[in-house]
Every structure is written in structure tokens, then in C-alpha cells.
Amino acid sequence: MTKTTDFFKLTDEQTTRLLSDRVIDNRQITMTQAINYLLGKQEVKSLDIAVGYFYLSGLLLVKDVFTDFMNQRNGHFRILMGNETNKATVKLLDTNSEGNYYQYIYNQSKSDTAQVSDQEFLAMVEEWLAQGRIEVKVYTGEANYFHAKSYLFASSQNADEGTAIVGSSNFSRNGLEGNTELNVLSKDNYLALHRWYSNLWLSEEEVQDFSPDLIKIVHSNVPDKPQGLPYKTVEETYFDFANLYAKPYTELDPKKDWVKDLYPHQRSGVVAIKDRLDTFGTAVLSDGVGLGKTRTAAGVLRKYMESETVNKVLILADSKLHTQWREEMKAVGVAPDQYTLMSRDELVRRPLKEIDRMHFTLIVVDEAHQGFKNSRTRSYRTLQRIKRKFPDTKGLMLTATPWNNRRDDVLNIGLLFMNLDGVPADRTYKQYLLLGGTTGKTVKKLATDDKAFNEFWRDLYLQRTRHTYGGQGAQFPKRNFPSIAIPYEPQKEQIFSDNFEAIANLHFPYMDPITYVDPNKDRSMAKQLKLLLLKRADSSWIAFRDSLENIEGRLFKLKKRFEQDIMLKKGKGLLRAYQNLLGEAYDLSNYQSENLGFFVVDGQEENLDEQEQNSKLRKQQYLDHITEQIESIKVNTATKVVEEMYQDIVADLSILQRLIERLNKAYVKIDEKLDTVLKQVDYEVQQHHKVILVSQFADTVQYYYDALYAHFNGDNQGHDDQHPLNLPMGKVLGGGNNDGNRLNQDQASKQAILESFSPRSKNRLDLLGTPQEIELLVGTDTISTGQNLQDAVTLMNIDLPYNPMTLEQRIGRIDRPRKDAKTGEIYIYTFPAYRSIESQLKMTQRLGTKMEGIISDTEFDDVVLPEYQHYLQNMNKKPAKAVETMLNETDAKLTYQGGMSAEQHSEQYQEANRRMYDYRSNGFKKLAKPAVPTFSFSKVKEGSSAVVVTLHYRDVNGSELQDENVLINLTNQTTSTIIEVEKEFRAALGHSIMTTGEFDQNKALALVSRAKDAIKQAIKAKIDQYNSQQLSMKDNMSDLADSTSSKAAANIRSSTKANPAYVANRMQECGLKPSDLKGIVSYIQTITKEDITEYAIVKEIAANVDRFWEHFDSYSELFSPDRLEVMNDLGEQRKQVDSRAADYEKSSFDILLGNLIAETEERSSSLSRSS
Structure with a gap:
């Protein structure tokens, strides 16, 4: 089958011209191109044309798109035609009036069809005519000429909206692209033209059916096919499949x-x-x-x-x-x-x-x-x-x-x-x-x-993701991941290499000091701090030095307290002084900010308060436990740990001072990482790319912003219009009006900075090309959430977060779907320092892959996830792919895979459902008596046979359990999904085996037999899966009831039977009706150990129900009318869960539909071998 050449397609410029000028004259835009464009729209499933003459050869000009229209969309094509020779002229030539006029058209059609050499296409036209999906009528009214030239494109023959082309072009090669014509495209006039067409089409006086004659003409030009009994076509199988699974869909009005x-x-x-x-x-x-x-x-x-x-x-x-x-x-x-x-x-x-x-x-x-x-x-x-x-x-x-x-x-x-x-x-x-x-x-x-x-x-x-999106009308840009290694001089390489041992040996004695008394207590905060120090070392030397100096200051303060207070005392005095120190350290209301405050990434403060995994009671219990530990310390223990802590303070200070000294000396002249980043920014700016630089740490952002501003703009503050900045830029350290946010050197709000950087995506076109527009943005991860900054194509990661989702959020600022055809590319830079990576990898391996927060009420996003560990490992093996691999691993992990349950979330499912529903909407003329019921047969080079069966689950006694429709891929004998089966059936459209003459009936029946064997294998696996789920549900359901709650409920029921008047009186005293008792019992049964407050009451009822009724007024608040109403409703809806297993021998299946691929004997035998 020949492909449509580019000549027939519209360029973006031509599409714009067509939709704006609406003129089709075969000069700038041909009718062939316009028909290809309109008929190529997936929503178009009906084409009605009225022309002076219809040449079948004209269809060859739009063959590819027309075949897709007919096969993939179950399209319907109606032709209403006249003849270029008027009836008066025919009568002059031959006085046999109307009959000769009709015969003239017949002869013209026969002559035209004979010129069509593409017999495969003619065979499809014959099939479509036979199915009634192409219909042809001839105008036989009183007028001399039928001079109409209209083309109506719509979603169905009954649609009130569509697109019309009206003008001078006949459906012939000259009319579609040879002659200079004048046609106009319109949507506004569609309904009026559609009504005119429908009235004429249905007229018994003015038109005559020409379809049977055209079938004869086409058939006479198609080679004789082997005769035999007809098979069900793939088109009918697809139609039946659509009837089973297509769901009505609602679409938003695109005109709004x-x-x-x-x-x-x-x-x-x-x-x-x-x-x-x-x-x-x-x-x-x-x-x-x-x-x-x-x-x-x-x-x-x-x-x-x-x-x-x-x-x-x-x-x-x-x-x-x-x-x-x-x-x-x-x-x-x-x-x-x-x-x-x-x-x-x-x-x-x-x-x-x-x-x-x-x-x-x-x-x-x-x-x-x-x-x-x-x-x-x-x-x-x-x-x-x-x-x-x-x-x-x-x-x-x-x-x-x-x-x-x-x-x-x-x-x-x-x-x-x-x-x-x-x-x-x-x-x-x-x-x-x-x-x-x-x-x-x-x-x-x-x-x-x-x-x-x-x-x-x-x-x-x-849930849809970048990989499962698969939608039409928008594309994502291509991701590129440049990885620029930093060429550090030897002394700096040595510092990065030594950082692991140095930091690993730090004790941080001011953090969780109770561990000196209780060595079994996990030092999770100290572990996290060690990882964060390595991460800050990787980010920038300034961030690393600031952290070291901060810790050094804390230790100097603690050392002074030891030397001037605690260590000067002995016995109980030393004990009290040490206990006071511990009491101050565990003031939990300030603990988080006191210990990790200078490491918190900007913008997280609001979230920290919300991570309330446990109640205030748990926090109080923790405080009580610490207090108990502190009070239980003995003098001897205090004397020992004070000396131990002091030695750790001195040791830590020695390590820190050495690290700080080495850093200041190494970076006095040059910062290789900064210079490398500046060089890459220079390159991207020369490519006219807007650039974003991101770091987790505010001090790194400040350091880089100052360097970048000086590099590009020197001392220019940007206030002199006569001397514009070489590269306007902005800095975002936090949300709102953070004091550190800058638009060049002026304080500005985060919103103003982002609008100046990305005016197109922020819909601030008034800023384009003005002095307010900036080309470079440096910020913390506060810009990584919920911002559309796709005016930029370049993202530079000064450092990488431990959680790859944070990196994905960064990339998401510029990697967004785009409607234009030229989606382009984006560039996601990383700047790895290999010795730093080695240190981080060693530390993660030593400390474990995931750490918990200090208090159970707090979770940290900066835990080390396995994907980041894999990244560290891959940087030494495949550095070019390390970041991309990490993100792909994370995406796969975060996308739920749940078979048919999950597939309906995808855009592919939505598109498949639209195709099926639309295909079904045009109806289908079914075969009355196919040679083989239920199945169609096709010849395709690739693909799989597939069936849909109804599985009747039955237990060992043959009793009914449930019925389920199951989709099966016969090639690999596994259950399949709607998306996959629809794809297989759709690929086979237009490739049907029509009769037993083409494919012997005995071979077809043998193929069906082998298909049934394959179905049995898939059904067996399906029943095993069903039984496994039933067993799991049975175990879970039986375990739902808490024994104490069940006993409490039973006690209430038995006490009510024993003394109904007393119980009714107690309930009425508290404003409850006796009929509410059912709801109370239901509610009691739902309470479990996780419900701390309510469970304490349940235990009391289970132990002594009489006390419950005595103090019922104290408990009545638990049984509010709205809660009891919910419980009563739950009771009515409960049904007995059927957990019986299905028996394979007693269960059965019915085949609803299927398509079997019979291209070669080899394919058929492969199905047999797999069985």
C-alpha cells in the first residue's frame, strides 16, 4: 500500500492559513491536502459529499487517511452525485430519456474504475460497499444539472456540528488538485448544509440508489477471490469488543x-x-x-x-x-x-x-x-x-x-x-x-x-505520569543529562577523600546526650548530620565551612560549660549539674530547631509541624521516659560519662579545626566547581537559553548568585537605563517577600522574580523584552514546587537531593507538556565530584539505606533512598546515564502497577475507550451465519491472537460463586488488558480472512481447538489467583474483629437481655433511644487497639459491664446520634463474605469473541507448541 506523500500534507503555516483564510483554491492549499487534514481528525467518522461527479480514482489521492477512516474508525461515507453532462444533452444524443442518463453515469463509473490499478484498495472498497458503509446515490431530479459541490465532515451522520467545504471542486484528480478552484471552509454553515443534504438524500423523487451498481462495477475489476463460506470479520469482532467494554465518555466543550x-x-x-x-x-x-x-x-x-x-x-x-x-x-x-x-x-x-x-x-x-x-x-x-x-x-x-x-x-x-x-x-x-x-x-x-x-x-x-501520558495534542521535550565532572586540584581531591573518615569520627556530644547513659539508644540525628555534612561539602565549600563553624561554636560553648561548671564539681554536685544539662538538652519544644535548625531547607517549616505521626500523649510519654532516665542516673555513672563527653568534645574540636583550616587554605585562590558552573552558564546563555540553578542550601545559593552577578554584571546595580545589565538575573531563597530574594540587586517578592524570569508561562507577556525580564534564576528548592517556568530549557543542579522525587520536582519546572509541534529539548546538568561521591557512598553503606527521624512525630524528606544509592554507585560505572537511571527507577517505583485496575488511569485507556465508543456509535451490519461462530481470522505480520471469555467460578460442589469476563492473550496464554486487546484487534482491522476459500475451514477449526487449549491454561492460572485472594480475604476478615471489643459487645448484649428495663432507662436518661443499642454494639466492635482513648473504655466494658451502665452518662458522648446513624447504616449494608474456593474442574467458561491470527502455518503451530 503506497503512502501519502508530503505534498498532500499541510505544514504548520498552511494549517494556520487554512483555518484563518478558509480558502482552498488548489494554489496555496489543495483540496487533497484539506481533505487529508480534516479526514485525519480522529473525531471525524462521517463524510457526506455532494458533487457533480464522483470519480472513484479520486479516492486514491486520500487513500491512506480514507483507509484509516473506514477501518480504524468504522467510518461512513455517503456520496450524492450527478453528471457533468446534463440531461438535456443526453436526450439529444439518445431519446431514451431517463434510462440512458442513468446508463451514462454507469458507463462513466465503469470506465473510471477500470483505470484504478490498486486492486487491493478496490477490494476494500467492495467490502465497504457490501457492508453499507459506503453508500452512493445519483440525482435524478428535474433540474438540468446537479451542480452541488459540498463536503461535510462530522463525528456522526446525526451530528449538529461539523466542518463544511463548499465551492467548485468535483471529486476528481483535477478538481482536487489540478484545476484552480474556489472552495471555502466553514463551521458556521455546517448545520444548514447538513439539513439540505439529509433532505435530498432521503428524497424518493429526486435521488436513486447507485450502490448496487457500483458494487458490480468494482467487483468486475477485482480479481476473483476463492469462493467459500464467509467468516466473521475482524471489524465485527472489534465492534463486539467495543460493545462489551466501551463506556460513554464526556468531553469538555473545546469552544470555551x-x-x-x-x-x-x-x-x-x-x-x-x-x-x-x-x-x-x-x-x-x-x-x-x-x-x-x-x-x-x-x-x-x-x-x-x-x-x-x-x-x-x-x-x-x-x-x-x-x-x-x-x-x-x-x-x-x-x-x-x-x-x-x-x-x-x-x-x-x-x-x-x-x-x-x-x-x-x-x-x-x-x-x-x-x-x-x-x-x-x-x-x-x-x-x-x-x-x-x-x-x-x-x-x-x-x-x-x-x-x-x-x-x-x-x-x-x-x-x-x-x-x-x-x-x-x-x-x-x-x-x-x-x-x-x-x-x-x-x-x-x-x-x-x-x-x-x-x-x-x-x-x-x-495517576498519569510522563511515561504513561501518551496523549495526543501535546508532547514532552527530550531530556538531556549533561554530567560535567569537576577537575579539582590534588589537595582538594584529598580533602573530599578524607572527609569520610573525619566526619565519621565526629561524636556531636551535644546531640542526644542521653546516649552516653543509654548506649543502646539509636543516635539517628547524629547519623543524619554526618550525611548532611557530606552533602553540604558536595554543594559548596562555603556551605560546608559554615556548617563546620556552626558546630564548632556549639562545641566551644559546651566545652566552656564543662570546664567552668560541671567538671569543677564532684559527687552529687556533679550529678545535679549533669542532670541539668540533660534536662535542657531535651526541651522538646525547641529540640528540632536547636539541633537541626541550620540544616532545614527553606520552605519546610510549615510542613514539619504537620508530620504528626502520633498524638501528644506519645510525645509526653517520650518526655516522661527521658525524665525517668535522667533521674535514675547514679553519681558514678555521671562521673564517668562527663569525662567521656568532655573527651569527645575535645576530639571533635580538633577534627573540626583541622577541616576548617584545610578548607580556607585550599580555596583561597580558586573554586574549580564554581568556575566550571560559570563556564557552562556562559555556554547556555550564548545559546540564548534561559538558565535555572538550584541548590538545597540557602548559603550555596547566595554564594553562587554573588559570583554569577559579579561575573556577568560587575558592579552594575542595574539602575541606569543608559548602561543595561549584561545578564539580568534573580535569586529566590524563600517564599513570599523573603528578605534574601533579589531581582538583580533589588529586593523583590518571589512572585515578581518568577514572572520576570518566565513571563510566557506566567502569562506576563507585558514583561517580554523589557528591562524587567531576566535571563537567569538561582534559587533553593522553594522554586521546585508548583511552578511553571518553561520559558527556560536549562536546569543546573548545584547539588542533588537524597530523595530523587525532589530532583524530579526541580525538572518538572521546565519539563512540561507542550502543544506546539516543535517541542525541543531541555538540559539537566549535574556537576559530580567523584571523591565526594565515594565518601557519600561509604557513609550510606555504613549508616544504612534509610534513617528514621529523632522523634516519631517527625519525618524527614532528606532520608537516603535506594535510588540515590544506586546513583552513587552508577557514577563510578556509567556516569553519563546515572541521573537518568535514578529518575527512571523512581518513576517506576512511584507508578502503581495494578493490571486492569491501574490501566484505566492512563491516557492510552481513555483514547482506546474513545475509539471503541465512537466505532460502536456508527453501528455494524453483522454476518448472519459465519462459517465458524464467535471467532474472526486475520493475516498480519505481527501481533497476538486474543479472546474474551466469561469465566464461571464454581465451588467443589458445582455451586455458583461468581462470573467474570477475562481477556486472554493466546500467544503467551496470560490474562491481558483492555488496552492490549484493543490494540491487537485494531491492528488486525482491514486484514480479515473473508471466506473458507482463503483459509480452509478445517484449518480454522483446528486453530480454534488449539485456542481453547490455551484458554484452559490461562483460566487455570486465573482460578489459582482467585483462590489465593479468597484465602487472603478470609484470613483478613476473620482477624478484623478485636477479641476484647467482641467481648465488650457481647457483654452489652447479654446485660441488656438480663435487665432490659434498666438499660433502656439509662439510655433514655442520656437522650438515647433503646433502638440505638444496635448502633452502640456495632460501634464497639469497630474499636481496636489503635484507638487509644476508646479502647480503654472497651477494656472496661469487657472487664465489668455493670460499671459501664452505672457510669453510662460519662460514656454517652461517644454515642452521638450521627455516629450511631452511621453504625446502623453499616450494619444494614454488611453482607456475609463468601470466601469459598473455586474448583477448576467444576468451573467453566464461554467464549464471547476472539480473533485468531492465521498468517502462516508457522504461527499456527507455534500456538500449538506453546499449549
Whole structure:
């Protein structure tokens, strides 16, 4: 099959001209190009043309796109034609009136068809005519001429919208590209032209069906095919498959201004998220970095506000992201008075009375993995309270890193706003929640059940990544990873090499000093500090020196206290002095800032308070434990550890002074890393690239900014218009109006700096080409979250974070989908120092791959993840690929793989579903009696045979368990997915084996027999998987009930039977009805050990139920009417979980449809061998 040449395609300039000028004259733009362009749009599935004459040879000019239109989209093509010779002329030549006019057209069509040499294409035309998907009618009305020239392109024959071309071109080679014609493209006139066409097409007086005659003409020019019984075609199999799996889809109106700027994946995301919110009351948008989650979420809000079902919105986001949220909401036309922006910290500090009045119809939680992945944080419980108070509140959760967390965390995020009533009864995870509630124990058990978890993920989460995006209409730029090694002089190489031993030998005696008394206590903060020192050494020598001097100052202060106070005392005096020192060290309210304050990356302060893994009670218990340890110290122990601590102080000071001295001496003249970075910045600027430099540390940013400014601009402060700066630049150290932020040398807000750096992406076109526009940006990771800075193409990492997700977030500022065809490339620089890398690798191996924070209430993002360790290792083996490999490993880790449950999150699934649904919408003329039922057969060079079967699970007694449709790839005998099977069936379209004459019926039946053997193998594996899941669920369900809670519930029931009047009286005294007892018992059964406060009450009831009823007024607050209503509802929805195993021999399957590839005997026998 010949391919369409580039002559028939439109360039970007021609496309712009066509859509703006709308003139097609075969000079600048040909009709062939215009038809190729319009018919190539995937949404077009109907083409109606009315022409003076239709030449079949004209179809060859658009053959490729027309074949795709017919085969891949189940397209329908209607032709209404007349004849260039008018009826009056025909009558003069032959007075046999109408019959000869029709015969004239017949003869012309026959002559034209005979000139078509592409018989493969003619065979397809014959098939399409036979299927009724090409229809032809001839105008036989009273008018002398049928002079219409119109081409109507639409999504269906009944569509009210489409595109029309009206003018002078016939469907012939000359009319499509030879003659100078005049045609006009229009959308506005489509509906009127469509009505005119439909009225004429349906007229019984003015038109006559010509399709049967054209079939005869085409058939006479196609070589005789082997005759035989007909097989079902691949087209019919695809149609049947679409009927099974295609779902109606909603698309946003592309004509609306706010929709136009959304990428395709954002448009589909808006629809998918809104559907989840409407169904389940919640949704989790977890698209990867760079895909624009905030804009998608803003689109969801805009869509809701158009229908007015959501009119009061709360957006919870870190305060540093509020500006971005306002910009995104403005971009989709949502006014500031239509939503409330608040930080999590601000929310949890509100009084309960105020929280109880917060009736929002939708709450959006940004960065939900911070503060909401654990159900016991203050933030989580606050939103839980709002949801209980106002059950109609919907919750949209946003997180880019769901798989940076445990399954428990993923479940907790999704459960916060879930409306259990909206969950279908067949969901396994619903039964867990009905039986056990949302307790910690239920969540843990649910996390271990793959089937239940996959259902939960599919229902609530939407995750697309840069690799799974696969959408049309936008592309990502190509990533390049230049790795520039630093050529350090020998003395500096030696310093980096020696850093490991020197830092490894540091004791940091002021950190966690209780370890001197309790050597079994893990020194996690000291370990983290050692890694951070190596990381700061890698970042810049200034950052490293500042850290060393800071620690040195702390140690000098501590040494002075030892020498002038503690060590001057003896006996109990020394003991008291040492105990006072420890008491001051463990003032936990200041502990974090006192010990790690100067290492905290800017912008993290708000998050630290939200990592509340445990309650205040746990923190108090920790304090009590430390206090107990301090008070139990003996004089002898104190004397010993004071001397030990003092020796460590002296030893540490010696190491630090030596390190500082060597650093100052080595860097007095030259900083090779700085010079290397300056050289690369010079190069990128010469390429007219905007450049971003990022570091984790503010002092490194300050050092590099000062050097870069001096390098490019000298002493020029940028205030003299007569002497403009050589390279305008900006510096961002923190959010908002941080004192360190600079626009050149002037203080400025973070927003103003970023707008000056990336005016296109920030929609500040007024800054382009002005003195306010800057070309270079240096910043901390505060610029790495939620910012679109794609005016730049170059990112330079002065240092790399331990968590690759932070690096991915950096890259995401410039690596974003783009709508233009010329996507270009981006450059992600790293500057490795190999001796520094060796030291870091040694330290991570010595200290372990992952460290916990000092207090269980605090988590650190700067832990060493395995992917970073692999990077350190790869830098010595494959440095050019080390960073890219690390990011790919991280992406694979963070993308949930859950078979068909996960595939529906992808853009590939959305596109496959559109194709299937649209293919189905045009209908299909089915074969009445195929030679082999159920299966179609095809010949393709590549691909796999595939089937869909209904599996009837039955137990050992033959009793029904459930039915399930299963997709199977027959080539490898494994279950498959909708995406994969649709791809296989679609690839086979147009390659059907039509009759038993082409492929012997006995061979076809033998192929079916072998296919059934392969199906049995796949079904056996499927049943084994089913039984494994059933066993896991049975174990989990039986373990959900807490024995103490069950005993307490039983005690309440038995005491009620023994003394019903007394129990009823006690309940009524507390404002409860006797009928509420059922809810009380249900609630008691959901309480587990994780519910610390409630579980203490449960234990009391289990031990002495009489005391419970005596003091019932003290407990009644637990049994509020709204909570009991929920418990009663749960009881009604509970069903007995069927955990019976399926028996392979008793189970059976029905084949619904399938396509078998029979290209060669070799392919057929390979299926047999694999069986």
C-alpha cells in the first residue's frame, strides 16, 4: 500500500492559513491536502459529499487517511452525485430519456474504475460497499444539472456540528488538485448544509440508489477471490469488543475559552475526577510532576461551578502555594470570592466551634501526602470532623507521590471523604469497611488484599505520569543529562577523600546526650548530620565551612560549660549539674530547631509541624521516659560519662579545626566547581537559553548568585537605563517577600522574580523584552514546587537531593507538556565530584539505606533512598546515564502497577475507550451465519491472537460463586488488558480472512481447538489467583474483629437481655433511644487497639459491664446520634463474605469473541507448541 506523500500534507503555516483564510483554491492549499487534514481528525467518522461527479480514482489521492477512516474508525461515507453532462444533452444524443442518463453515469463509473490499478484498495472498497458503509446515490431530479459541490465532515451522520467545504471542486484528480478552484471552509454553515443534504438524500423523487451498481462495477475489476463460506470479520469482532467494554465518555466543550488552554490529559482528567467525586464523594488526583495537577483541579472546580452543584469551596494548601492557586483559578475563570484559600496550620488552629460551622460543598487538599496520610494527625481529624458534621462535603485530594508512601497511607488519603453509600456492593474493599469501619486494623488488613486494594485504587485514584501520558495534542521535550565532572586540584581531591573518615569520627556530644547513659539508644540525628555534612561539602565549600563553624561554636560553648561548671564539681554536685544539662538538652519544644535548625531547607517549616505521626500523649510519654532516665542516673555513672563527653568534645574540636583550616587554605585562590558552573552558564546563555540553578542550601545559593552577578554584571546595580545589565538575573531563597530574594540587586517578592524570569508561562507577556525580564534564576528548592517556568530549557543542579522525587520536582519546572509541534529539548546538568561521591557512598553503606527521624512525630524528606544509592554507585560505572537511571527507577517505583485496575488511569485507556465508543456509535451490519461462530481470522505480520471469555467460578460442589469476563492473550496464554486487546484487534482491522476459500475451514477449526487449549491454561492460572485472594480475604476478615471489643459487645448484649428495663432507662436518661443499642454494639466492635482513648473504655466494658451502665452518662458522648446513624447504616449494608474456593474442574467458561491470527502455518503451530 503506497503512502501519502508530503505534498498532500499541510505544514504548520498552511494549517494556520487554512483555518484563518478558509480558502482552498488548489494554489496555496489543495483540496487533497484539506481533505487529508480534516479526514485525519480522529473525531471525524462521517463524510457526506455532494458533487457533480464522483470519480472513484479520486479516492486514491486520500487513500491512506480514507483507509484509516473506514477501518480504524468504522467510518461512513455517503456520496450524492450527478453528471457533468446534463440531461438535456443526453436526450439529444439518445431519446431514451431517463434510462440512458442513468446508463451514462454507469458507463462513466465503469470506465473510471477500470483505470484504478490498486486492486487491493478496490477490494476494500467492495467490502465497504457490501457492508453499507459506503453508500452512493445519483440525482435524478428535474433540474438540468446537479451542480452541488459540498463536503461535510462530522463525528456522526446525526451530528449538529461539523466542518463544511463548499465551492467548485468535483471529486476528481483535477478538481482536487489540478484545476484552480474556489472552495471555502466553514463551521458556521455546517448545520444548514447538513439539513439540505439529509433532505435530498432521503428524497424518493429526486435521488436513486447507485450502490448496487457500483458494487458490480468494482467487483468486475477485482480479481476473483476463492469462493467459500464467509467468516466473521475482524471489524465485527472489534465492534463486539467495543460493545462489551466501551463506556460513554464526556468531553469538555473545546469552544470555551477556559477549556482551550487545557492539555488533552487535563481535559480528560477534569471529567474523570468529577465523575469520581460525584460517585464516591472523593477522588485522588496523583498525576506525576509536570502534568499540571493544579490546573486540572482548577478545571474541576470551574466545571462544578457551571452547574452550581458546588458553590462553596475550601482549598487547603501550603501558604507558599497560594499565589499559584490564585493564578490557576484565574486562568479557568474562577473568581476569588468563589473559594477560600487556607493553610493546614491555619485550619487546625481554628476553634472547634468555628470548625463546626465550616460547611463547604467541596474541600481541595493540596499535597495530601503531607499531614493526611495518617488518620491520627490533627489535620486529618479536623477534616474528619467537618465531614461528619456535613456528610455532603466532597473531598479532592492532590498528591504527586502516593507511592512514596505505604499502602496504608494511600488508603487513608482515599478514605477521608469517602461516601460509602456510593461504593458498589460488589467491591471487596467495601466489605472490609462495613465489617471493620475505617480503623487502623481494617486499613492494615485491606492493604494486604491485592484484589480489594486494586479496586480501591481504580475507583478513587487517577495517576498519569510522563511515561504513561501518551496523549495526543501535546508532547514532552527530550531530556538531556549533561554530567560535567569537576577537575579539582590534588589537595582538594584529598580533602573530599578524607572527609569520610573525619566526619565519621565526629561524636556531636551535644546531640542526644542521653546516649552516653543509654548506649543502646539509636543516635539517628547524629547519623543524619554526618550525611548532611557530606552533602553540604558536595554543594559548596562555603556551605560546608559554615556548617563546620556552626558546630564548632556549639562545641566551644559546651566545652566552656564543662570546664567552668560541671567538671569543677564532684559527687552529687556533679550529678545535679549533669542532670541539668540533660534536662535542657531535651526541651522538646525547641529540640528540632536547636539541633537541626541550620540544616532545614527553606520552605519546610510549615510542613514539619504537620508530620504528626502520633498524638501528644506519645510525645509526653517520650518526655516522661527521658525524665525517668535522667533521674535514675547514679553519681558514678555521671562521673564517668562527663569525662567521656568532655573527651569527645575535645576530639571533635580538633577534627573540626583541622577541616576548617584545610578548607580556607585550599580555596583561597580558586573554586574549580564554581568556575566550571560559570563556564557552562556562559555556554547556555550564548545559546540564548534561559538558565535555572538550584541548590538545597540557602548559603550555596547566595554564594553562587554573588559570583554569577559579579561575573556577568560587575558592579552594575542595574539602575541606569543608559548602561543595561549584561545578564539580568534573580535569586529566590524563600517564599513570599523573603528578605534574601533579589531581582538583580533589588529586593523583590518571589512572585515578581518568577514572572520576570518566565513571563510566557506566567502569562506576563507585558514583561517580554523589557528591562524587567531576566535571563537567569538561582534559587533553593522553594522554586521546585508548583511552578511553571518553561520559558527556560536549562536546569543546573548545584547539588542533588537524597530523595530523587525532589530532583524530579526541580525538572518538572521546565519539563512540561507542550502543544506546539516543535517541542525541543531541555538540559539537566549535574556537576559530580567523584571523591565526594565515594565518601557519600561509604557513609550510606555504613549508616544504612534509610534513617528514621529523632522523634516519631517527625519525618524527614532528606532520608537516603535506594535510588540515590544506586546513583552513587552508577557514577563510578556509567556516569553519563546515572541521573537518568535514578529518575527512571523512581518513576517506576512511584507508578502503581495494578493490571486492569491501574490501566484505566492512563491516557492510552481513555483514547482506546474513545475509539471503541465512537466505532460502536456508527453501528455494524453483522454476518448472519459465519462459517465458524464467535471467532474472526486475520493475516498480519505481527501481533497476538486474543479472546474474551466469561469465566464461571464454581465451588467443589458445582455451586455458583461468581462470573467474570477475562481477556486472554493466546500467544503467551496470560490474562491481558483492555488496552492490549484493543490494540491487537485494531491492528488486525482491514486484514480479515473473508471466506473458507482463503483459509480452509478445517484449518480454522483446528486453530480454534488449539485456542481453547490455551484458554484452559490461562483460566487455570486465573482460578489459582482467585483462590489465593479468597484465602487472603478470609484470613483478613476473620482477624478484623478485636477479641476484647467482641467481648465488650457481647457483654452489652447479654446485660441488656438480663435487665432490659434498666438499660433502656439509662439510655433514655442520656437522650438515647433503646433502638440505638444496635448502633452502640456495632460501634464497639469497630474499636481496636489503635484507638487509644476508646479502647480503654472497651477494656472496661469487657472487664465489668455493670460499671459501664452505672457510669453510662460519662460514656454517652461517644454515642452521638450521627455516629450511631452511621453504625446502623453499616450494619444494614454488611453482607456475609463468601470466601469459598473455586474448583477448576467444576468451573467453566464461554467464549464471547476472539480473533485468531492465521498468517502462516508457522504461527499456527507455534500456538500449538506453546499449549
